[in-house]
C-alpha cells in the first residue's frame with residue numbers, strides 16, 4: 001500500500017484487537033514541547049461501532065472530566081468511523097499514566113448523573129445525547145482494562 005500522510009491510514013485495521021490504547025504519533029515543536037497523540041479504540045473496526053448519541057455524550061463526559069486528572073490535555077476528539085477517540089497530550093509521555101488517567105476518567109463517566117454542556121448554548125447538537133449509552137460504553141471499556149495495552153491480534157493470541 002502507498003504510504004499515506006495520515007498515520008492511521010497506514011494502520012491495518014484488520015489486524016488490531018480493540019479495545020486498546022495506541023500511541024499514534026509524536027510531534028515536537030521548535031521550542032521542545034512534545035505532543036503525544038493516542039488512539040483510544042473502544043470498538044473493533046468494521047465489526048462494531050458506537051451509536052452517535054452515546055458517542056457524543058461520552059465525548060462530552062471524557063473531555064470535561066479528563067482535565068480533572070491532568071493539565072496536559074490538548075484535545076479529546078471522536079473518530080468519524082465511530083470506533084474510538086484521539087487523545088492528544090502535551091509534554092506527557094508516560095503510557096502507563098495515560099492508561100490510569102483514562103481509567104479514572106471512565107470511572108467519572110460511570111458515576112455521572114448528567115452529561116455536561118448538553119444544551120443548545122454549549123453544544124452543536126444538544127438533542128443527540130445518551131448518558132445511559134455513554135455509561136454502557138465506559139463500563140464495557142473498563143471491564144477490558146487488562147487488554148488496553150494489547151494493540152494487535154497477533155499479540156493477543
Ligand SMILES: [Zn+2]
Nearest residue numbers: 056123124125
Ligand atoms: Zn456536543
